[in-house]
Amino acid sequence: MGRHIDFYFDFASPYSYLASTQLPALAAGATVAHKPFRILELMKMVGNRPTTIESKVKGRYAGIDLGRWAARYGVKLQRNPHMRGFDFDALRRGTLVAIDLGRAQAYVDAVFHAVWAGERNLAEPPVLTALLDEAGFDGSALMARAAEPGYAARLDKETEAAAERGVFGAPTFFIGDEMFFGNDRLDFVAGALKTAA
């Protein structure tokens, strides 16, 4: 078996977006399994709390910190102005459909970029389907499939499985049984990937 990374992420997490911009280069030659889950639900399950939301000073600092990382990576980071209206659960379920289609990476990249570096209103179904069409999907077919009840149940299971495996936030990476939490641990992930080769 070759080198492999499990990438646990959530579209609502800006640090997950940052990590997603670096993952293709970091994982070159390795396989990546995309693992969407419901971040706030999982944090409640494991007794963790979204202190960046709860503490104003911590939230303000996180905004500055995110900007520093975006500058370091040379990527755009700009909260989508329509984000409050987004159906994040539909976006998560869409990932599961894209996984079944064998094209998770293209889906995840397109959605992350739209959420954290774009201005399009994904709350409007035609806007979302157009985005996915541009990424090479049949956007309306994908989102129709993501609305089937089986995918909601699968997302429940993915969230529970993440919690059981020790995940307490996003982004989280596994190389074998070694877990790494945070965009700021990508250098450790790269190191573990090398020794796993």
Add this chain to the structure above:
Amino acid sequence: MGRHIDFYFDFASPYSYLASTQLPALAAGATVAHKPFRILELMKMVGNRPTTIESKVKGRYAGIDLGRWAARYGVKLQRNPHMRGFDFDALRRGTLVAIDLGRAQAYVDAVFHAVWAGERNLAEPPVLTALLDEAGFDGSALMARAAEPGYAARLDKETEAAAERGVFGAPTFFIGDEMFFGNDRLDFVAGALKTAA
């Protein structure tokens, strides 16, 4: 005015210990102001929470993560077996005395090493004063002075001032008005220090 770092830390914080082992090399040529404060009291003030204590899975991961950083730095990290009995508030006030004596660095290094890499029981006054004697202080005179009420009041003020400046955890660094949180941001601190030169 030359290059300067404000270093906010707490002896109860293992990530503060890790950062303290790197600070002398990182700050070479710069001045360092040591800023002790009561971490749990400050976190409560600013609405932050000690999730590493509250969430078992997060705490378990932190133990692994700390070991990875210790290995990267090549430093010993081994929780002192007597830690539960330590009077952390006295250790914090002792820092203020050492600052007044112009020898904060020697005090902070000795105490951090004893707490996070040693086995001596600092709950016993003769053991603590011996440690400080070895670090070049008059240990019993220092601790007697740290017990004066003025130092407790000053620690209150230091904690409030830290919260007012935007600190929400430890370790935290300031280069001018730029704040950096976490042992894992030392590379950003080093970068800011260069451009501040």
